[in-house]
Amino acid sequence: MTAPNTAGWRPEMGEAHSGDDATYTGNRALMLEERLIFEIGDTATTGVDLDPAPAAPSRLGGLARSTPIGLPGLSEPETVRHYTRLSRQNYAIDLGLFPLGSCTMKHNPRLNEAVARMKGFKDVHPLQPKETVQGALAVINELAHWLIKLTGMHAVAMTPKAGAHGELCGILCIKAALEARGDPRDVILVPESAHGTNPATAAFAGFRVENIPATPDGRVDLAALTARLGPDVAGVMITNPNTCGLFEPQMKEISEAVHAAGGFVYCDGANFNAIVGKVRPGDLGVDAMHINLHKTFSTPHGGGGPGSGPVVLSEALSPFAPLPYTARTADGVIHLIEEADAEEFEREHFGKPLNSFGRMTAFHGQMGMFTRALAYILSHGADGLKQVAEDAVLNANYVLRSLEGVLDAPFAHSGPCMHEALFTDHGFAEGFSTLDVAKGLIDEGFHPMTVYFPLVVHGAMLVEPTETESKAALDQFIGALRSVALRAKQGDPALKSAPHFAPRRRLDETQAARKPVLAWKGDLTGA
Amino acid sequence: MPRYFTQDHEWIEVDGDTGTVGITDYAQGQLGDITFVELPEAGTAVKKGDAPCVVDSVKAASDVYAPVSGTVTDANSALADEPELVNSDPENGGWLFRLTLSDATELDGLMDKAAYDAYVAGL
Numbered sequence: 001m002t003a004p005n006t007a008g009w010r011p012e013m014g015e016a017h018s019g020d021d022a023t024y025t026g027n028r029a030l031m032l033e034e035r036l037i038f039e040i041g042d043t044a045t046t047g048v049d050l051d052p053a054p055a056a057p058s059r060l061g062g063l064a065r066s067t068p069i070g071l072p073g074l075s076e077p078e079t080v081r082h083y084t085r086l087s088r089q090n091y092a093i094d095l096g097l098f099p100l101g102s103c104t105m106k107h108n109p110r111l112n113e114a115v116a117r118m119k120g121f122k123d124v125h126p127l128q129p130k131e132t133v134q135g136a137l138a139v140i141n142e143l144a145h146w147l148i149k150l151t152g153m154h155a156v157a158m159t160p161k162a163g164a165h166g167e168l169c170g171i172l173c174i175k176a177a178l179e180a181r182g183d184p185r186d187v188i189l190v191p192e193s194a195h196g197t198n199p200a201t202a203a204f205a206g207f208r209v210e211n212i213p214a215t216p217d218g219r220v221d222l223a224a225l226t227a228r229l230g231p232d233v234a235g236v237m238i239t240n241p242n243t244c245g246l247f248e249p250q251m252k253e254i255s256e257a258v259h260a261a262g263g264f265v266y267c268d269g270a271n272f273n274a275i276v277g278k279v280r281p282g283d284l285g286v287d288a289m290h291i292n293l294h295k296t297f298s299t300p301h302g303g304g305g306p307g308s309g310p311v312v313l314s315e316a317l318s319p320f321a322p323l324p325y326t327a328r329t330a331d332g333v334i335h336l337i338e339e340a341d342a343e344e345f346e347r348e349h350f351g352k353p354l355n356s357f358g359r360m361t362a363f364h365g366q367m368g369m370f371t372r373a374l375a376y377i378l379s380h381g382a383d384g385l386k387q388v389a390e391d392a393v394l395n396a397n398y399v400l401r402s403l404e405g406v407l408d409a410p411f412a413h414s415g416p417c418m419h420e421a422l423f424t425d426h427g428f429a430e431g432f433s434t435l436d437v438a439k440g441l442i443d444e445g446f447h448p449m450t451v452y453f454p455l456v457v458h459g460a461m462l463v464e465p466t467e468t469e470s471k472a473a474l475d476q477f478i479g480a481l482r483s484v485a486l487r488a489k490q491g492d493p494a495l496k497s498a499p500h501f502a503p504r505r506r507l508d509e510t511q512a513a514r515k516p517v518l519a520w521k522g523d524l525t526g527a
Numbered sequence: 528m529p530r531y532f533t534q535d536h537e538w539i540e541v542d543g544d545t546g547t548v549g550i551t552d553y554a555q556g557q558l559g560d561i562t563f564v565e566l567p568e569a570g571t572a573v574k575k576g577d578a579p580c581v582v583d584s585v586k587a588a589s590d591v592y593a594p595v596s597g598t599v600t601d602a603n604s605a606l607a608d609e610p611e612l613v614n615s616d617p618e619n620g621g622w623l624f625r626l627t628l629s630d631a632t633e634l635d636g637l638m639d640k641a642a643y644d645a646y647v648a649g650l
Contacts, residue, residue, distance in 0.1 A: 452586040509585050513562035514610060 031503065034085040038520045041072020047079055070524045089503050090303070091447045097469050097477050098302075101420045101450035101462025102195065102243055104273045104295030105302060111379055112298060112372035121371045126363040130336055137334040140364060141326040143374040144310070147291060150377075150385070151269075152282030153312035157321045159365040163270050166290025166309030167201040167237070169322060169360050173288055173313060174235050174264045175205055176320035176357040185234035185263065191220040192456050193242035195268050207234060214456050217414040218244035218422075222253060229261035235287070239268035241275065241418035243454040243462070244411055245396065255285025264288070264317065272296045273466070274393055274419035277386035287314040293366070296388075297373035308369035319355045324364055336364060391467035392419045395474060399463050402478045406485050410457050419466075425459025429491030434459035439506055440484035442499040446477060531594065531634055532643035538618060539594040541634065549622040550582065550591060550613065553647045558584040561613040566602035567624050573597060575633050580623050582613065595633040597626035 026033035058064050074082065091098070098105035116122065124133045144156045157173075160166040171188070178185055188202035191212040199209040212225045220238060236258055240248045248254070255265045267281055267289040273296040281289050293308040294301035301307055313321055324338045329349055337345050339359075346354040380388065393416070400421035404412045408426035411417070425434045438448035438461075450462040463481075465474055487495045497506060530540045536554035539546045555561065567579035578590035579599060602624040606612060612621040628634075638646060 455587060510560035510562060513560075513583075513585060 107468035152280030162307030170288030235264035531637035
């Protein structure tokens with residue numbers, strides 16, 4: 001027998017190689033370098049082949065375009081590849097743990113997606129006759145029912161399209177309630193541990209904002225809050241659990257004090273994931289709270305889908321809720337109540353006063369998110385939702401306790417955290433900052449955590465793992481963060497220039513903010 | 528000319544009834560690279576503790592409080608193109624705005640340089 005021909009089947013390793021060389025294309029193996037669409041497109045290429053438009057008199061008159069539009073043309077495969085290549089440079093919850101604090105980047109269950117893609121939900125139009133979309137309206141009505149149940153509140157405004165939009169809705173309800181009783185209060189109190197959008201919302205609605213300090217253990221200073229209450233205070237905006245990842249145990253006392261002084265309590269519900277199924281904000285005296293369906297109820301966000309921020313309301317604020325809303329009458333028909341019919345409808349069916357402040361949106365809200373959120377609630381059930389909160393808190397505490405020996409954890413002494421763990425830059429080597437740790441985590445293959453927020457601690461790092469991560473995933477993340485944190489403490493100079501392995505090295509964020517280049521400056525029209 | 532400091536890290540230098548306001552070197556160090564400064568318009572009346580000016584950095588947007596009450600007369604227009612002056616020269620060329628003091632006795636509650644340095648050393 002002759003010896004087998006072994007040429008080619010046993011690959012030989014070349015000399016050890018640094019791998020720093022540039023390639024001809026700029027690609028690095030399967031990580032593809034991609035230029036701007038304006039740089040790869042031209043005016044001669046097109047993805048569609050249309051017949052010339054028939055000559056017809058234009059009705060645009062002087063408004064008709066007389067110059068080339070200047071948009072790049074690409075063939076269909078070029079277009080598909082352009083966006084697919086860009087998508088490969090993105091980080092997403094479908095790729096790995098996404099520890100952004102206060103963002104609740106949890107898994108988006110595929111069951112939700114299957115439900116949202118059912119024909120009766122995805123192919124309906126908001127202007128269709130209402131009798132042809134009873135199923136879709138039933139979803140809105142059913143979801144509204146469960147949101148009210150879960151929060152122990154009186155009513156819910158479903159139309160707001162994200163968290164801050166929901167805040168605005170709640171604050172406008174408070175403003176309308178004050179106007180209705182002829183009470184010109186114009187101050188909203190916002191604790192230091194609140195979300196950054198809270199003071200912006202209050203200011204946008206025309207209120208003056210005053211800060212309430214935090215106690216050394218990261219909670220609202222009840223004494224300072226009570227001392228500030230008075231006839232000019234319209235209400236408070238409290239984030240609970242707060243942005244230090246802590247529950248506000250004195251929420252009830254806060255609500256009672258605010259109510260006794262004639263004000264209203266707005267609760268930022270962005271962190272509801274930590275308490276869903278465990279605590280009903282209505283029992284704590286809350287008057288209005290937005291619920292981020294895209295956080296607690298698992299609908300996609302952060303580039304994956306639009307937000308949705310229904311606002312649950314107390315009995316005192318319900319009459320001022322925005323239109324339209326759904327209501328089921330005794331005959332089983334679900335109505336979408338608009339301006340024209342609202343007052344008569346309320347009188348006829350429910351005998352309630354109606355004093356709506358107006359509307360937040362053109363239509364009924366974020367339908368695609370309603371179907372997903374309802375699918376999530378019904379598939380989890382009461383016990384499942386309770387376990388969501390428990391596991392979210394357990395995972396965050398696992399992160400906190402695993403890292404408190406390496407990273408400074410300012411409130412770890414005050415007991416367990418809720419859904420997120422807060423660390424600071426205390427103890428890093430001279431010249432090393434939270435930003436360096438965030439960039440180092442990119443090299444380790446993770447999206448960084450929330451940095452420099454909340455402002456109540458120095459160089460904040462806020463980690464929210466959510467309940468959908470396995471122990472193995474948490475351990476890998478903890479190991480990566482520990483490794484990077486140790487490099488910051490030891491002063492590893494290589495960390496100062498991280499990331500080293502991302503498609504781009506460290507970008508000049510200062511220059512990007514000072515002299516932003518927001519538009520492509522080239523010229524396609526001259527071609 | 529006397530210069531006074533606040534616990535919120537503003538400085539004010541007083542010349543007759545005119546005060547020039549900026550943030551301290553410690554403050555700019557804490558904020559990091561300044562990217563934008565929102566300045567008050569001349570004629571704006573401010574009370575001590577109002578926030579007529581906002582400093583944006585890569586980390587945060589921070590209010591600058593008026594150390595005393597008065598009427599704004601001028602703002603540092605160079606900061607529109609060069610906000611980095613607040614980082615490189617915070618207590619001189621990176622000044623923010625000037626005002627006419629309405630009540631010079633309000634200066635009594637502020638710190639002098641030695642007291643401010645001691646205050647910062649204790650933070």
